[in-house]
Amino acid sequence: MQRVEGFKKIIIYSDTDRVKCSGEHNDHPLVYYTIPQGGEVVCGYCDIVFRRREDDTWEDETMLNRFES
């Protein structure tokens, strides 16, 4: 398997610190990761980056949801 340098970085933002990954197209076994506080975790199989959603963003979305409902 070859990895290309400069491969487009995929970043997934999560609302929780527990994330799971099975590849962009389910191309590797399902694995679970824990995102460190204020940090990010990179999948060892497919290099997808998981980041914890910022607290500010989370509050904004909560307000948006209030407006919608």
Ligand SMILES: [Zn+2]
């Ligand atoms: Zn992965």
